[in-house]
Amino acid sequence: xxxxxxxxxxxxxxxxxxxxxxxxxxxxxxxxxxxxxxxxxxxxxxxxxxxxxxxxxxxxxxxxxxxxxxxxxxxxxxxxxxxxxxxxxxxxxxxxxxxxxxxxxxxxxxxxxxxxxxxxxxxxxxxxxxxxxxxxxxxxxxxxxxxxxxxxxxxxxxxxxxxxxxxxxxxxxxxxxxxxxxxxxxxxxxxxxxxxxxxxxxxxxxxxxxxxxxxxxxxxxxxxxxxxxxxxxxxxxxxxxxxxxxxxxxxxxxxxxxxxxxxxxxxxxxxxxxxxxxxxxxxx
Amino acid sequence: xxxxxxxxxxxxxxxxxxxxxxxxxxxxxxxxxxxxxxxxxxxxxxxxxxxxxxxxxxxxxxxxxxxxxxxxxxxxxxxxxxxxxxxxxxxxxxxxxxxxxxxxxxxxxxxxxxxxxxxxxxxxxxxxxxxxxxxxxxxxxxxxxxxxxxxxxxxxxxxxxxxxxxxxxxxxxxxxxxxxxxxxxxxxxxxxxxxxxxxxxxxxxxxxxxxxxxxxxxxxxxxxxxxxxxxxxxxxxxxxxxxxxxxxxxxxxxxxxxxxxxxxxxxxxxxxxxxxxxxxxxxxxxxxxxxxxxxxxxxxxxxxxxxxxxxxxxxxxxxxxxxxxxxxxxxxxxxxxxxxxxxxxxxxxxxxxxxxxxxxxxxxxxxxxxxxxxxxxxxxxxxxxxxxxxxxxxxxxxxxxxxxxxxxxxxxxxxxxxxxxxxxxxxxxxxxxxxxxxxxxxxxxxxxxxxxxx
Numbered sequence: 001x002x003x004x005x006x007x008x009x010x011x012x013x014x015x016x017x018x019x020x021x022x023x024x025x026x027x028x029x030x031x032x033x034x035x036x037x038x039x040x041x042x043x044x045x046x047x048x049x050x051x052x053x054x055x056x057x058x059x060x061x062x063x064x065x066x067x068x069x070x071x072x073x074x075x076x077x078x079x080x081x082x083x084x085x086x087x088x089x090x091x092x093x094x095x096x097x098x099x100x101x102x103x104x105x106x107x108x109x110x111x112x113x114x115x116x117x118x119x120x121x122x123x124x125x126x127x128x129x130x131x132x133x134x135x136x137x138x139x140x141x142x143x144x145x146x147x148x149x150x151x152x153x154x155x156x157x158x159x160x161x162x163x164x165x166x167x168x169x170x171x172x173x174x175x176x177x178x179x180x181x182x183x184x185x186x187x188x189x190x191x192x193x194x195x196x197x198x199x200x201x202x203x204x205x206x207x208x209x210x211x212x213x214x215x216x217x218x219x220x221x222x223x224x225x226x227x228x229x230x231x232x233x234x235x236x237x238x239x240x241x242x243x244x245x246x247x248x249x250x251x252x253x254x255x256x257x258x259x260x261x262x263x264x265x266x267x268x269x270x271x272x273x274x275x276x277x278x279x280x281x282x283x284x
Numbered sequence: 285x286x287x288x289x290x291x292x293x294x295x296x297x298x299x300x301x302x303x304x305x306x307x308x309x310x311x312x313x314x315x316x317x318x319x320x321x322x323x324x325x326x327x328x329x330x331x332x333x334x335x336x337x338x339x340x341x342x343x344x345x346x347x348x349x350x351x352x353x354x355x356x357x358x359x360x361x362x363x364x365x366x367x368x369x370x371x372x373x374x375x376x377x378x379x380x381x382x383x384x385x386x387x388x389x390x391x392x393x394x395x396x397x398x399x400x401x402x403x404x405x406x407x408x409x410x411x412x413x414x415x416x417x418x419x420x421x422x423x424x425x426x427x428x429x430x431x432x433x434x435x436x437x438x439x440x441x442x443x444x445x446x447x448x449x450x451x452x453x454x455x456x457x458x459x460x461x462x463x464x465x466x467x468x469x470x471x472x473x474x475x476x477x478x479x480x481x482x483x484x485x486x487x488x489x490x491x492x493x494x495x496x497x498x499x500x501x502x503x504x505x506x507x508x509x510x511x512x513x514x515x516x517x518x519x520x521x522x523x524x525x526x527x528x529x530x531x532x533x534x535x536x537x538x539x540x541x542x543x544x545x546x547x548x549x550x551x552x553x554x555x556x557x558x559x560x561x562x563x564x565x566x567x568x569x570x571x572x573x574x575x576x577x578x579x580x581x582x583x584x585x586x587x588x589x590x591x592x593x594x595x596x597x598x599x600x601x602x603x604x605x606x607x608x609x610x611x612x613x614x615x616x617x618x619x620x621x622x623x624x625x626x627x628x629x630x631x632x633x634x635x636x637x638x639x640x641x642x643x644x645x646x647x648x649x650x651x652x653x654x655x656x657x658x659x660x661x662x663x664x665x666x667x668x669x670x671x672x673x674x675x676x677x678x679x680x681x682x683x684x685x686x687x688x689x690x691x692x693x694x695x696x697x698x699x700x701x702x703x704x705x706x707x708x709x710x711x712x713x714x715x716x717x718x719x720x721x722x723x724x725x726x727x728x729x730x731x732x733x734x735x736x737x738x
Contacts, residue, residue: 045644048628048632050554082619085620148429148432152431152432154432232421235421241421246624248528250555
C-alpha cells in the first residue's frame with residue numbers, strides 16, 4: 001500500500017483508467033436508445049427507413065459497444081484494397097503518413113539551411129521578418145485553392161500545403177536558435193581561428209540543435225493536423241478521405257474510429273521527435 | 285409522284301424523312317418492330333448490314349440472292365468467305381483507343397449512376413477501356429481536377445460545361461457534354477420540424493442548400509420560390525453545400541432544407557431527419573440534371589477513346605433506363621467503393637417506391653430516369669436562367685453556345701451506330717411549373733418573369 005502511495009506513475013495510470021471508464025459509462029448512458037414517440041408506423045414504411053426513423057426519432061449516436069466493434073473490424077483487416085475508392089484503414093493511414101513525411105521532409109530541407117542563414121545575419125533576419133510574420137498565421141487550407149489552381153495536381157497540392165504549413169515553425173526556430181548561440185562560444189571559436197564552415201557545423205549546429213528539433217516537433221504536429229483537412233477537401237486517398245467518405249454515409253462509428261487512430265498516430269509522431277530532441281539536448 | 289394511285293403496292297402517303305419506303309406516321313412503329321431489343325443483336329445487325337453492303341454494292345442483287353438461296357444459306361455462304369463473327373467483334377471494339385487507362389471523376393450521388401455502374405458492371409471493359417472511377421469531394425474540386433487534366437472525363441452538373449465554356453466562374457476552356465446522365469431524380473427536403481409549413485409562402489427566412497451555384501438545383505429552387513412570390517436572394521438564403529454534407533447540416537439545424545440530389549433526400553428520410561417536400565419531377569417532368577463531360581481537347585486528341593467512352597456511357601444509361609434493371613444497379617453501386625450507402629436507400633430512389641419521411645409510402649416509377657440525349661433546348665433554358673439570376677452578364681448567342689457544348693449531333697450519330705434510335709433533336713417541349721418555354725425566344729422568356737436580377 002505504501003509502495004502504491006509513493007508511486008506516482010501507478011497512481012496516475014489508475015486515475016487515467018478511472019477517467020476512461022467514466023467517459024465510457026457516461027457515453028453509454030447518453031446514447032441509450034430512446035423509446036421514440038411510439039407512434040405506430042406502417043410496417044411497409046418501417047422497412048424502408050432506418051431503425052430510429054421507424055419509431056419516429058432521429059438516428060442516434062452509436063454506443064461504445066458499436067464503436068468497439070467497428071474498431072475491431074477495421075483493425076482485424078487494415079490493409080485490404082477493394083477498388084480505388086475502398087481501401088483498408090491501414091492503407092489510408094499509410095497514404096497520409098507518406099504525404100506528411102514528404103511535405104515535412106521538404107520543408108526541413110528548405111527551412112533549416114534558410115533558417116541558418118537568417119539566424120546568422122541580423123540584416124536578413126530583419127528584412128525577411130515581415131514576410132514570415134504575415135505568412136505564418138495563414139491557415140494552410142487557405143493555400144489549397146491557390147495550390148490546386150497553379151500546380152494543377154491534387155497530390156502535389158496536398159504535399160505543398162503540408163510543406164507550407166510546416167516550414168514556418170522550423171524556419172523561425174532555426175533562426176532563433178542560431179541567433180541565440182552564446183557569444184562566448186563563437187568568440188572562443190574565433191580565437192582558435194576555426195573556419196566559418198567548421199564553426200557552423202561544430203559550434204552553431206550542436207548549440208542550436210535542441211531549438212531546431214523543437215521547431216520540427218511543432219511542425220510535424222501541425223502537418224498531421226492539416227493533412228486530415230486537406231484530404232477531406234481533395235479526396236482520393238488518405239485518412240482524411242476516409243473520414244469524409246464515412247461522413248457521406250453518416251457513419252459516426254467509423255468516424256470515431258478514425259479520430260482515435262489519427263490521435264494515436266499523432267502521438268507516435270510527436271513522441272518520436274521528442275526522443276530525437278532528447279538525443280541532441282545538452283546540459284549547460 | 286406519277287405513280288398509279290389505284291395500285292395497292294404503291295405508297296401514296298408522304299414518304300418518311302428517314303428515306304424508308306413507308307409513311308412518316310408509321311416510322312416509330314416500324315423502327316420499334318425492326319430493331320432488336322437486345323443490344324448485342326442490335327450491334328450484330330449493324331455489322332451484318334455493313335458486310336452485306338460491301339458484298340453486294342447493288343442492293344437489287346442482294347435481294348435477288350437472298351430470295352433465291354434463303355437467308356440462312358446466304359449467311360452461311362458469306363461466313364465461309366468472310367468471318368461475320370470476327371467482324372462483329374472488331375466492330376464492338378471500334379478503333380483501338382489511343383488511351384486505354386482513363387480516370388473518370390464522380391461525385392457519390394445517384395445522378396452518376398451510369399458513370400459508376402459502368403465500372404462494376406463491365407460497360408467500360410466491354411469497350412476495351414480500363415477506367416478508374418474516382419470519388420471526388422465536391423463540384424469545385426471536380427471542376428479544378430478536370431481543368432488540371434487529372435481526370436480524362438468527369439461527372440458534372442449539366443450547367444457546369446456551359447459555365448466552363450463561357451468562363452463563368454472559371455477560366456474559359458472549351459468543354460463538351462456529349463451525354464446527359466439522369467433526368468428528374470432530385471427533391472426538396474425539409475427538416476421534420478417544418479412538416480406543417482408545406483406552402484413556400486411560409487418559408488421567409490429559411491436557409492436552403494443547393495449543391496453548387498451552377499446547378500439545375502439552384503435554378504429550380506429559385507424558380508420554385510420565385511413562382512410563389514419569394515425573392516430567392518432576399519427572402520430566403522441559398523448557400524452551396526456539397527451534397528454529402530447536406531444531411532449532416534440538416535441534422536445540425538444549420539439549414540432548413542435543401543434542393544439536392546439523391547441519395548441524400550432519401551437518406552434524410554432514412555435517418556429520420558427530414559421529409560421529402562416534393563420531387564423536382566413535379567416542377568418539370570424530364571428536366572436534365574447531371575452530365576457526362578469531357579474537354580474538347582481530350583475529345584479531339586483521343587477520338588477513339590472518346591468514342592469508346594461515350595459508347596460505354598450511352599450503353600450504361602440505356603441499361604439504367606429500364607425499370608427491371610434498377611434493383612441490380614442499386615446493389616452494384618451501394619458498396620463503399622462507390623456510393624457508400626445502405627442498399628435500401630438506393631433501391632427506393634431507383635425503383636421509385638419510397639418512404640416520404642412523414643409515414644407514407646409513395647410510388648413514382650419515374651422518380652429518376654436515365655436518358656443520354658443532350659437536347660440543346662435544355663442548354664438554352666439553363667442559359668436563360670443564368671441570365672435571369674445575373675450569373676451571365678454578357679449577351680450570348682444562346683443557340684450557338686448550346687450547340688457547341690451539348691453535342692446532340694455526336695450523340696445522335698453514336699446512337700445510330702449502336703443501333704439505337706436517336707430522337708428528333710428539334711422536338712423537345714419544355715414546360716416548367718405549367719409555363720411553356722420557347723427555345724427560340726430565350727430573352728423574351730427571361731423578361732417575362734417578375735422576379736429576376738437582370
